[in-house]
Amino acid sequence: MAFPYTRPRRLRRDEFSRRLVRENRLGVDDLILPVFVHEASGRAPVASMPGVERLSVDELLRTAADAVALGIPALVLFPVTAPEAKSLDAAAAWAEDGLAQRAIRALKREFPQLGVITDVALDPYTTHGQDGLVDADGYVSNDDTVEALVNQALSHADAGADVVAPSDMMDGRIGAIREALEESGHVNTRILAYSAKYASAFYGPFRDAVGSAGALGKGNKSTYQMDPGNSDEALREVGLDLDEGADMVMVKPGLPYLDIVRRVKDHFGVPTFAYQVSGEYAMLKAAAMNGWLDERACALEALLGFKRAGADGVLTYFALDAARWLKED
Numbered sequence: 001m002a003f004p005y006t007r008p009r010r011l012r013r014d015e016f017s018r019r020l021v022r023e024n025r026l027g028v029d030d031l032i033l034p035v036f037v038h039e040a041s042g043r044a045p046v047a048s049m050p051g052v053e054r055l056s057v058d059e060l061l062r063t064a065a066d067a068v069a070l071g072i073p074a075l076v077l078f079p080v081t082a083p084e085a086k087s088l089d090a091a092a093a094w095a096e097d098g099l100a101q102r103a104i105r106a107l108k109r110e111f112p113q114l115g116v117i118t119d120v121a122l123d124p125y126t127t128h129g130q131d132g133l134v135d136a137d138g139y140v141s142n143d144d145t146v147e148a149l150v151n152q153a154l155s156h157a158d159a160g161a162d163v164v165a166p167s168d169m170m171d172g173r174i175g176a177i178r179e180a181l182e183e184s185g186h187v188n189t190r191i192l193a194y195s196a197k198y199a200s201a202f203y204g205p206f207r208d209a210v211g212s213a214g215a216l217g218k219g220n221k222s223t224y225q226m227d228p229g230n231s232d233e234a235l236r237e238v239g240l241d242l243d244e245g246a247d248m249v250m251v252k253p254g255l256p257y258l259d260i261v262r263r264v265k266d267h268f269g270v271p272t273f274a275y276q277v278s279g280e281y282a283m284l285k286a287a288a289m290n291g292w293l294d295e296r297a298c299a300l301e302a303l304l305g306f307k308r309a310g311a312d313g314v315l316t317y318f319a320l321d322a323a324r325w326l327k328e329d
């Protein structure tokens with residue numbers, strides 16, 4: 001062949017052809033906004049997540065109004081539980097008038113069209129900061145925890161949650177929750193399973209935000225969250241959750257696990273979400289604040305990367321900003 005007749009650069013020559021051949025796009029429909037709610041009034045900043053705040057239920061409604069106006073389809077609620085509401089049995093997790101339950105009701109009353117997703121896990125409610133109930137040796141015991149998670153998921157559904165998202169990584173919890181939802185008539189409450197959730201150090205700022213870091217201390221979650229070295233195991237976990245009735249699955253964290261997103265999407269072809277977690281947000285934010293990275297360009301590039309890897313959507317603390325940036329573009 002003569003000197004190249006095939007020149008990939010031709011299609012990159014102009015904006016019109018770059019647009020025509022672009023394979024993946026990020027849109028507002030891909031964004032899910034995580035929000036922290038607290039019992040206090042007003043807003044309180046999260047030091048390790050600049051730009052992210054803990055919100056009272058009233059303030060949450062203001063933020064939800066912004067999300068709705070921007071066209072964001074859904075948000076995920078994370079309650080910051082007061083120390084006195086924490087216990088060994090995590091009973092506050094399914095209190096009818098608990099913070100999460102009140103926040104769900106307020107959101108569904110004001111914004112029925114906005115999807116409300118709830119986190120199902122006990123860590124905000126346990127004195128030790130683990131996601132489940134512990135036995136005498138401090139081991140998170142699976143089957144008792146699943147019973148508690150069922151109570152929690154039902155109370156969220158009763159309050160009006162559209163989607164429950166178990167983030168605890170106990171075995172069998174999706175099936176138990178699905179069965180309880182069906183039996184109680186919540187047949188349309190969807191389950192977004194954190195199926196491949198890794199024991200990651202990137203959750204640090206989140207644990208500061210919800211105040212479970214102190215409780216957890218030097219403890220870790222390696223006896224239930226996945227080992228970062230594993231990949232085949234993620235497929236096994238996703239397969240189990242789908243068999244048990246999950247409607248959507250999630251990979252978490254995001255950027256260091258894009259290979260897992262791609263494998264899950266290729267293997268199962270089901271709605272697959274990725275969580276750009278607190279540590280990923282903090283890294284980008286810190287570099288941007290130092291003038292080392294262009295925040296907008298890097299955040300949008302990272303979010304597009306999730307789409308390219310096969311994600312149907314991304315849970316991201318950049319959701320409001322990203323929605324505004326996409327509108328401006």
Ligand code: PBG
Nearest residue numbers: 121123167202203206277278279
């Ligand atoms: C709780 C939960 C965690 C996150 C979401 N749900 C923390 C953890 O597992 O310790 C982390 C989210 C983030 O880092 O942004 N089960």
